[in-house]
Amino acid sequence: MSKSAQSPLSRTARLLDLVPYLATHQGIELSRLARDFSVTEPEMIADLTTLWMCGLPGYTPLELMDLSFESGFVTIRNASTLSNPRMLTEEETIALLLGLDLVIESLPSERGDLRLIAIDLVARLSSRVNVPTKLSAKPSIPGSVRAIIQDALHKKLALEILYHSSYSDTVTSRVVTPIEFRDENNCEYLWAFCQRVGGFRSFRLDRIQSAKLNEQTIVEQGTLVEEKAEKISYTLRSHSRPRAIMERFSIDKSDYAGDLPAVAFSYEWIQRSILACSGSVELVQPASARALIVRAARSILERYKSG
Amino acid sequence: MSRKIERLINLTIALLATKRYLTKKQIFSSVEGYEGTAETKERMFERDKDDLRNLGVVIELGSFDPLFEDEAGYRIAPEGYALDLGAITGIEIALLSLAAEAWKGAALDRSAHSALTKLRSIGVDSDLDALPALAPRLMATHEGFQIITTAISKRERISFSYLSQSYESELRTIEPYAIATKGSHWYVAGRDVAKSALRTFRLDRIDSEVIPSKDGSGYEIPPGFDLLASLDLEQSAHLATVDIRKGKAQLMRNAALSIADKGEWDRITISYLDSRSFIDLLLWHGDDVLLIAPESVRVELTTRVGEIIDLHV
Numbered sequence A: 001m002s003k004s005a006q007s008p009l010s011r012t013a014r015l016l017d018l019v020p021y022l023a024t025h026q027g028i029e030l031s032r033l034a035r036d037f038s039v040t041e042p043e044m045i046a047d048l049t050t051l052w053m054c055g056l057p058g059y060t061p062l063e064l065m066d067l068s069f070e071s072g073f074v075t076i077r078n079a080s081t082l083s084n085p086r087m088l089t090e091e092e093t094i095a096l097l098l099g100l101d102l103v104i105e106s107l108p109s110e111r112g113d114l115r116l117i118a119i120d121l122v123a124r125l126s127s128r129v130n131v132p133t134k135l136s137a138k139p140s141i142p143g144s145v146r147a148i149i150q151d152a153l154h155k156k157l158a159l160e161i162l163y164h165s166s167y168s169d170t171v172t173s174r175v176v177t178p179i180e181f182r183d184e185n186n187c188e189y190l191w192a193f194c195q196r197v198g199g200f201r202s203f204r205l206d207r208i209q210s211a212k213l214n215e216q217t218i219v220e221q222g223t224l225v226e227e228k229a230e231k232i233s234y235t236l237r238s239h240s241r242p243r244a245i246m247e248r249f250s251i252d253k254s255d256y257a258g259d260l261p262a263v264a265f266s267y268e269w270i271q272r273s274i275l276a277c278s279g280s281v282e283l284v285q286p287a288s289a290r291a292l293i294v295r296a297a298r299s300i301l302e303r304y305k306s307g
Numbered sequence B: 001m002s003r004k005i006e007r008l009i010n011l012t013i014a015l016l017a018t019k020r021y022l023t024k025k026q027i028f029s030s031v032e033g034y035e036g037t038a039e040t041k042e043r044m045f046e047r048d049k050d051d052l053r054n055l056g057v058v059i060e061l062g063s064f065d066p067l068f069e070d071e072a073g074y075r076i077a078p079e080g081y082a083l084d085l086g087a088i089t090g091i092e093i094a095l096l097s098l099a100a101e102a103w104k105g106a107a108l109d110r111s112a113h114s115a116l117t118k119l120r121s122i123g124v125d126s127d128l129d130a131l132p133a134l135a136p137r138l139m140a141t142h143e144g145f146q147i148i149t150t151a152i153s154k155r156e157r158i159s160f161s162y163l164s165q166s167y168e169s170e171l172r173t174i175e176p177y178a179i180a181t182k183g184s185h186w187y188v189a190g191r192d193v194a195k196s197a198l199r200t201f202r203l204d205r206i207d208s209e210v211i212p213s214k215d216g217s218g219y220e221i222p223p224g225f226d227l228l229a230s231l232d233l234e235q236s237a238h239l240a241t242v243d244i245r246k247g248k249a250q251l252m253r254n255a256a257l258s259i260a261d262k263g264e265w266d267r268i269t270i271s272y273l274d275s276r277s278f279i280d281l282l283l284w285h286g287d288d289v290l291l292i293a294p295e296s297v298r299v300e301l302t303t304r305v306g307e308i309i310d311l312h313v
Helices: A008-024 A030-036 A041-052 A090-106 A112-126 A143-155 A242-248 A267-275 A287-306 B002-017 B024-030 B038-054 B090-101 B109-120 B145-154 B227-235 B250-255 B275-284 B295-312
Strands: A066-068 A073-077 A158-165 A170-184 A187-194 A199-204 A208-214 A232-238 A260-264 A281-285 B060-062 B073-075 B157-163 B169-182 B185-192 B197-202 B211-213 B238-245 B258-262 B265-272 B289-293
Touching: A008 A030, A008 A041, A008 A073, A008 B002, A008 B038, A008 B109, A030 A041, A030 A073, A041 A066, A041 B002, A090 A112, A090 A143, A090 B090, A090 B109, A090 B145, A112 B090, A143 A158, A143 A170, A143 A208, A170 A199, A232 A242, A232 A267, A260 A267, A267 A281, A267 A287, A267 B275, A281 A287, A281 B295, A287 B289, A287 B295, B002 B024, B002 B038, B002 B073, B024 B038, B024 B073, B090 B109, B145 B157, B145 B169, B145 B211, B169 B197, B169 B227, B185 B227, B197 B227, B238 B250, B238 B275, B250 B265, B265 B275, B275 B295, B289 B295
Parallel strands: none
Antiparallel strands: A066 A073, A158 A170, A158 A208, A170 A187, A187 A199, A232 A260, A232 A281, B060 B073, B157 B169, B157 B211, B169 B185, B185 B197, B238 B265, B238 B289, B258 B265
């Protein structure tokens, strides 16, 4: 556990929150209680021992809180003064408000009933926090897609997904065996074995248009060997809008000097990305790909001249 | 250390249980843990009050009778201490749990978790079965995230260095109004102090620590300020007509305001923010899209494509 969780103040806060929690979870297992409060069992025992010494002035057995935890199960009596949960802090409220907005935006459209309940909760929480703005969180990924993938991971089942590949600008249906979620460059990916290509691929979650469990296909996870996709190294030269280029090509800030080294997994992606910088960037290497860009650009120009 | 914690808990219990204001003298004689000289006790009590205030526990100062100059006393009003969301149902607890769990592994994880603990202490069971299967998740890993949310609630200015379009770090100081996420990016909006105007910043372009400052704190946030709505307003500034090949340009298709079937092609109308980034988007799609109008953007686009050719021949 981090040191800060054991500072006198965070321990005091935890003890104040422990009392109402125990009052509504009488007989809870010590191990679960420790887990619920993100501390170790010895730390939880230390907390309970401290709490045991507290109570109303007088501090006779009549006034002290009555805790029992020797059996591995925790009960509390005589703690009515502290038995109401504490008010939410502003930061806790902000966390819930942003989370609630995300939930509202993720609800399926036919659940207008839940939407109303959630909006009412937002109103009740907002009135208790010193922030007069709307706290918005628009999901980039439908909440239901992630739930289905989680379900597949949990049940070790294959998934059938409709996937939009931005490299080739095509939508394909694929059966995949999900392995795990991965975060890269602020985006969330599903790392999975794709039956269609017979190899591992990562799928950006916001490009998965729909997903459903595929009960028929069962793949032994042990037989799947991870392969590395072939990397293409290339070099860029920035002519204007450097920030847009650094972001689009995910170049590390430390490499920002002179010609920019970058890595990708597809020539098609490199070509599209260079075109999409509309003259701000030049592909320096590999020379062979420069010719392809000229050809693609000329073909676009032709269309506009004839059109 | 344990003794200090005991004393803080005992002080909270005593001040919460009392209906009358307790004077310092009464506190020192009845609450366990205040020992030593009068001066020591006094110092202990001042520190304890600060500590409890930092935990969000509000200690009221008052006297028994406003007509007499009594010695002031202290108490904690239960309504200022306890969570009060009114009557709450299992479905509401389930929705709030989902909201808290969306933070797993992200910036406000700790606060979301402690909020959830308090909600679970109300004693109403979460009715998760009443909800459809959802697992929304907030991706927020920027180190400054928590500092920004705290600054918004405390009305404190923040300073940070921000990567400009020309990829230079510029020092910015703002009075933050709101934080929001859209399309996998987080934004903070506020009044830029030097420019004295509203500005929006993308969190991943902040390339320094975020430093809060007390200078100029206590500014006003325009009531009802809606960051995403102000972004959307900008986004829908212009309209364009584009032909797109059937089965292609999925991203533009999704953003289209209208789609008309033209056989091999579809004709869509779409809104865009500025011509340059719109041209970027069109060129990403190569010869699967053809801009029909506005004419000025068509001209700019062909000039840009000419530049691409010049750079690569």
